[in-house]
Amino acid sequence: MKLALKVTEVETLSPLVKRFRFEDPTGAELPVFSGGAHITVEMPEGDIIRRNSYSLISDPYDGSAYEIAVRREDQGRGGSLYMHTKVSEGDEITVSTPSNLFQLDLRARKHVLIGGGIGITPFLSQLKQLDMEQKPYELHYAARTRDEAAGLKLLPEAAHIHVHISDEGARMDIGAILDGQPLGTHVYTCGPEGLIEAVADQAARLNWPETAVHSEAFTAPPPGEPFDVVVKSTGQSITVKADQSLLEALEEAKVKVEYSCRGGACGRCQTKVTTCDGRILHNDHWLSEDERGAQQDIMPCMSRFKGTRLELDL
Amino acid sequence: MTMHFNDETFRGDYTYHNSPEAIRRFPFPFDQDSYMYSVNIEQHPGGPKGTPFEFKFDVDEHYVAEMKDREITLAEDPLRCQSLPHMELAGWDLLELIMVSKARDYPDLFTLHRDGNDWHWINKPLGIEKKFTFLDPTTLPCGPMEYITRQTQGDFALLHERDGNLWMDAGMVTSQADWSLDFDVGMNFFEWHAPVPKARKMGVFDKALKFLLAVGQGQHYRRLNWTMTVNPRLDTSPENYHKWGPEKRTITPENVGQKQFLRVELQTFFRLPRSNALAFPIRCYLANLEDLAIVPKWGRRLHRVLRDIDPDLADYKGFAVNQETIVTYLSQFDDGAPTSPGIFPDA
Numbered sequence A: 001m002k003l004a005l006k007v008t009e010v011e012t013l014s015p016l017v018k019r020f021r022f023e024d025p026t027g028a029e030l031p032v033f034s035g036g037a038h039i040t041v042e043m044p045e046g047d048i049i050r051r052n053s054y055s056l057i058s059d060p061y062d063g064s065a066y067e068i069a070v071r072r073e074d075q076g077r078g079g080s081l082y083m084h085t086k087v088s089e090g091d092e093i094t095v096s097t098p099s100n101l102f103q104l105d106l107r108a109r110k111h112v113l114i115g116g117g118i119g120i121t122p123f124l125s126q127l128k129q130l131d132m133e134q135k136p137y138e139l140h141y142a143a144r145t146r147d148e149a150a151g152l153k154l155l156p157e158a159a160h161i162h163v164h165i166s167d168e169g170a171r172m173d174i175g176a177i178l179d180g181q182p183l184g185t186h187v188y189t190c191g192p193e194g195l196i197e198a199v200a201d202q203a204a205r206l207n208w209p210e211t212a213v214h215s216e217a218f219t220a221p222p223p224g225e226p227f228d229v230v231v232k233s234t235g236q237s238i239t240v241k242a243d244q245s246l247l248e249a250l251e252e253a254k255v256k257v258e259y260s261c262r263g264g265a266c267g268r269c270q271t272k273v274t275t276c277d278g279r280i281l282h283n284d285h286w287l288s289e290d291e292r293g294a295q296q297d298i299m300p301c302m303s304r305f306k307g308t309r310l311e312l313d314l
Numbered sequence B: 001m002t003m004h005f006n007d008e009t010f011r012g013d014y015t016y017h018n019s020p021e022a023i024r025r026f027p028f029p030f031d032q033d034s035y036m037y038s039v040n041i042e043q044h045p046g047g048p049k050g051t052p053f054e055f056k057f058d059v060d061e062h063y064v065a066e067m068k069d070r071e072i073t074l075a076e077d078p079l080r081c082q083s084l085p086h087m088e089l090a091g092w093d094l095l096e097l098i099m100v101s102k103a104r105d106y107p108d109l110f111t112l113h114r115d116g117n118d119w120h121w122i123n124k125p126l127g128i129e130k131k132f133t134f135l136d137p138t139t140l141p142c143g144p145m146e147y148i149t150r151q152t153q154g155d156f157a158l159l160h161e162r163d164g165n166l167w168m169d170a171g172m173v174t175s176q177a178d179w180s181l182d183f184d185v186g187m188n189f190f191e192w193h194a195p196v197p198k199a200r201k202m203g204v205f206d207k208a209l210k211f212l213l214a215v216g217q218g219q220h221y222r223r224l225n226w227t228m229t230v231n232p233r234l235d236t237s238p239e240n241y242h243k244w245g246p247e248k249r250t251i252t253p254e255n256v257g258q259k260q261f262l263r264v265e266l267q268t269f270f271r272l273p274r275s276n277a278l279a280f281p282i283r284c285y286l287a288n289l290e291d292l293a294i295v296p297k298w299g300r301r302l303h304r305v306l307r308d309i310d311p312d313l314a315d316y317k318g319f320a321v322n323q324e325t326i327v328t329y330l331s332q333f334d335d336g337a338p339t340s341p342g343i344f345p346d347a
């Protein structure tokens, strides 16, 4: 479901990160949401509509507005550049209703949230939810420099909120954070792949149950080399440009594919591959190792292809 | 719109009955002359005016009597309503969803005034008026899920999403076709569906689970399921099998038209906003064969479906022992004429 909203605030949080606030143009209440939820933002350019998903950073129970924080990725597919250069206060903007692929497990005795860089964003709504639910938690935010730490402006000051700036010699010590947490604690990580792995490794070493270790799976689709794809039902051949995802290229060619997260995490866009002469570059978090190896399924929102012929059952 | 509520029972003397309007709006589940298990999911709400698909939560002439029957079942067995502690937020989400929908769709019957978290709820058919604070459980006589589902037809399961699966961690179950909340609470999606024959093999549940996990806020879905029950009994739970199981043996060619009921479940799915849980209301509709055959298309079709059904499914749906009697009875309504597609009666 889509919502036609209005941009009511744009704020520069750091040289690379801007905060956006969207409200209903008539002042109507927006659907409330759960901590960790995201929305998909539409960015029309000429004939094509680019769509990126961003974590909501505003108060989940406050229906007066949605807020997101966007980091400019100069190497990306252009979505974040669009947000940074083309979107200003007063503009109309179309977004999806919220959905959540990174929810808190409310059974936990305590929640430990670990965010690296822009990976702080999903935790900003989660900690508001945790405050409201009066659940014990601690949050750790790691960034390289204070200048880059855009999240600082969005975090409340509190004893259970810890900031680690590595350039100031305050590197985050994951072992120390996880060690000694009470039984029944859940840990959530969002940020660079390396951070997610480090937390998972450390938790495994401390014998945490796997079900108590969560990470934010979705990322933006990576750009790559252009490739061609054939639509089986029509025989149509479509070129996927370097800065476009396969899903975006199919949409541009008016081929209908289901989607939700556009980040390789929800499974909605899974598509059967009928011919694959080459190698699928699986960038999603959905397919299993076996499914990847079989090359009979692809997640068009994230994955790309290298080879001579890729035909999809569409 | 004024609605008349039947004075009727779902046990003992079984005075349950359908008015002519209730028969015409019955959610007949077969869209063709044969049946095979499938996921058959559609968007909800949405459907012709007056049908049970028009609104998110259908209220009909059986409302008051069904709520009385629920009260009786709960008094005998309080465990029919359970909610694990982490599901309270989902209970509030459900309460909000139902109150807002009913007040909007049935303004003559229900009213909701909201001032921030100060809520004022009026339920005219049940004579309830309550002021309470949203999200504050101390202001309600019981938990939010129990409170609202004592005022809403149908059973309710609240599913918690974790580890890529759905777990039934709360529910109100008093009108269920042969499954037990006490047994299933805390189970995941696959464990809970394990008894359905053939479906697992067909991969139906893997697909259904993937689908459910991807249901987003504001997208609601429904599907119809069905089974057969002797007598209009809501509480056909395994716990009470000794009460209703033997009734299957009371069917004769003379009484089958009145005593044999088609039991249709309107299952709906809603993603709840604050908890991200899935609400899974399961609404039960009952009509006996005699009433269903008043609609010529349904008489013909029901005969064909029940005559040709896979024997395993006849067993699972609980009517194998009476299948012959049922099919013989229904054959008088089947002149062999073709039936129109879709579930609705011909105009």
Ligand code: FES
Pocket (backbone or CB within 6 Å): A258, A259, A260, A261, A262, A263, A264, A265, A266, A267, A268, A269, A270, A284, A286, A299, A300, A301, A302
């Ligand atoms: S749209 Fe969610 S995995 Fe592709």
